Each structure stands twice: as structure tokens, then as C-alpha cells.
Amino acid sequence: MISGTLEILIKLQDLEHMLEELNSPEYLNILKESSGLSDEEAREKIQKSVESLKEDIKGLKETLPKDIVKKYDRLIKRYGRAVVPVVNETCLNCFSHIPTSFLTKSGELVECPNCGAFLYLPIPEKEKKS
């Protein structure tokens, strides 16, 4: 079970990645190629999505405690990401080893002891669907 704050942070981070993708030149090309929209139409469609997304990000931040938002913004500014998964006991922001004692805290709000990023820890096997 994921804590409320961590869940909001994950959603926020996912939206940031969406924003990054929408702003990439590759995405503009993909949209034009797949939909047949003109350059102008595709840019306009993307711009509308970007504006809507920025509003969503703002709204989500308002549901979080101020100190968490401050930390989140600081991490985004510094690393471009604030919530990162842990894979093979490694923080995927700074690639430092995450102590075993942290790995049992799946779903809790845990920060990387090295870089301070919020960690998304793997879900234990027993919680996985068959």
C-alpha cells in the first residue's frame, strides 16, 4: 500500500515526465507523422496540452505539505527529477546503493540517504498478482 504523500509525488513526477515529453521535438514529429496534422496544428494541440498539464501540476502541489513541495521543487531544479525508482538496490537518481533496511519500506515516503530523492521502492513479491 502506497502512502498518500508518496502517491501524490509519484503522480506529480509522472506529470513532469509528460510535460518533458510534450516539449520534446521528437514528440512534435511523432504527432505530425501519426495524425497527419500540420506543423501549426500539432504545435497548437501540444501547447493546449502543456497548459492543461501545468495547471494539473499546480493543483496537485497544492494538496501536499509545503515542506515537501519545497523539497520536490529543489530536487526537480537540481536533477530534473524528484521521485525515482530503486532497482537492484540502487537509487536511479544518483546510482548509490540503498541500504537493505530501506528496502522493506515499500510504499512509505523514503528519501535516498545520498541525494535526497524520494524513492519508489519495489513492491514485495507477496503483493504481486499471480
Next chain:
Amino acid sequence: MLKELLKKEHLIMNMQARQKDEALEELVKVLKFPPDKERLLLETLKKRESIGSTGIGKGIAIPHARSVVLDKVYLVVGRSKEGVDFDALDGKPVHLFFMLAAPPQDPGTQYLIALGKIAALARKLVKNQDYLNIDDPDEFIEYLVKLAEEE
């Protein structure tokens, strides 16, 4: 690349959904994720749709998102002979879905490359709607791979 991502266990030959949210739920369920992970991915995909439909027209949609909760790139293909009301660009029902989901850390931008390849495949698929007439899953995947590899 699409060949590696196209898996029989991630293929729905006859989708039951008729509406957008139901379709996304049906596509995500195929991945058999734990409930929290499934819900978070679904919400991200729904959010993506809310800022602009990924129904690109002519019966095809490419719902896509990157999420912290994912560990690798996943592609789920779903076909609906009846069609799904997906708020597509041309307002027409969607018959074929390519749902692409990936982790944010994406070495070699595999996700965007895959998205580009799916977009190119979609362009070929709309010229010839044979995909609606194939009922064998292996044959269906073979058809998509062959079409994707054609110059």
C-alpha cells in the same frame, strides 16, 4: 524493436470495452500488476488522455505514458471489432490500440523510438484494415511485425 515488445500475452484480440476509461482499464489489466501499480499507471494514462486524446484517427489510438512505477517498456495491443468511443481526432471509433508504457529512466530513449515506430506502423495500418480480419493471435502479431519491418 517492436518485435521484441509485441507479446502474445499482451495482446487482446477482442476488447470488451466500449468507452475510453474502460478501454484503458482493459489494456492495463493485461499487465497483471499489483493493485497500487495498476492504479497509478491507469491514472497517468487517463491524465494523458484528459490533456489531449491519443486517438490519432482512422481507427487507431496510441495511449502512452511514462511512470515511476514501471521497470521496463511495455506494449499492449488491443483490437476491438465493434470499436471504442475514444474521443479520437476524427471522432470515429477506435478499433486498434497500442498502449505504450515506460519507466522515466529510459536508456537510449527506447520509449520515444518505440512511439515513433508505432506511429509509422499506424500509418501503414490505416491504408489496409486487414487487422480486423485476422483471428489467430500468432498470425496477428506476425502481420504487425511484417508490416512494421516493411520499408
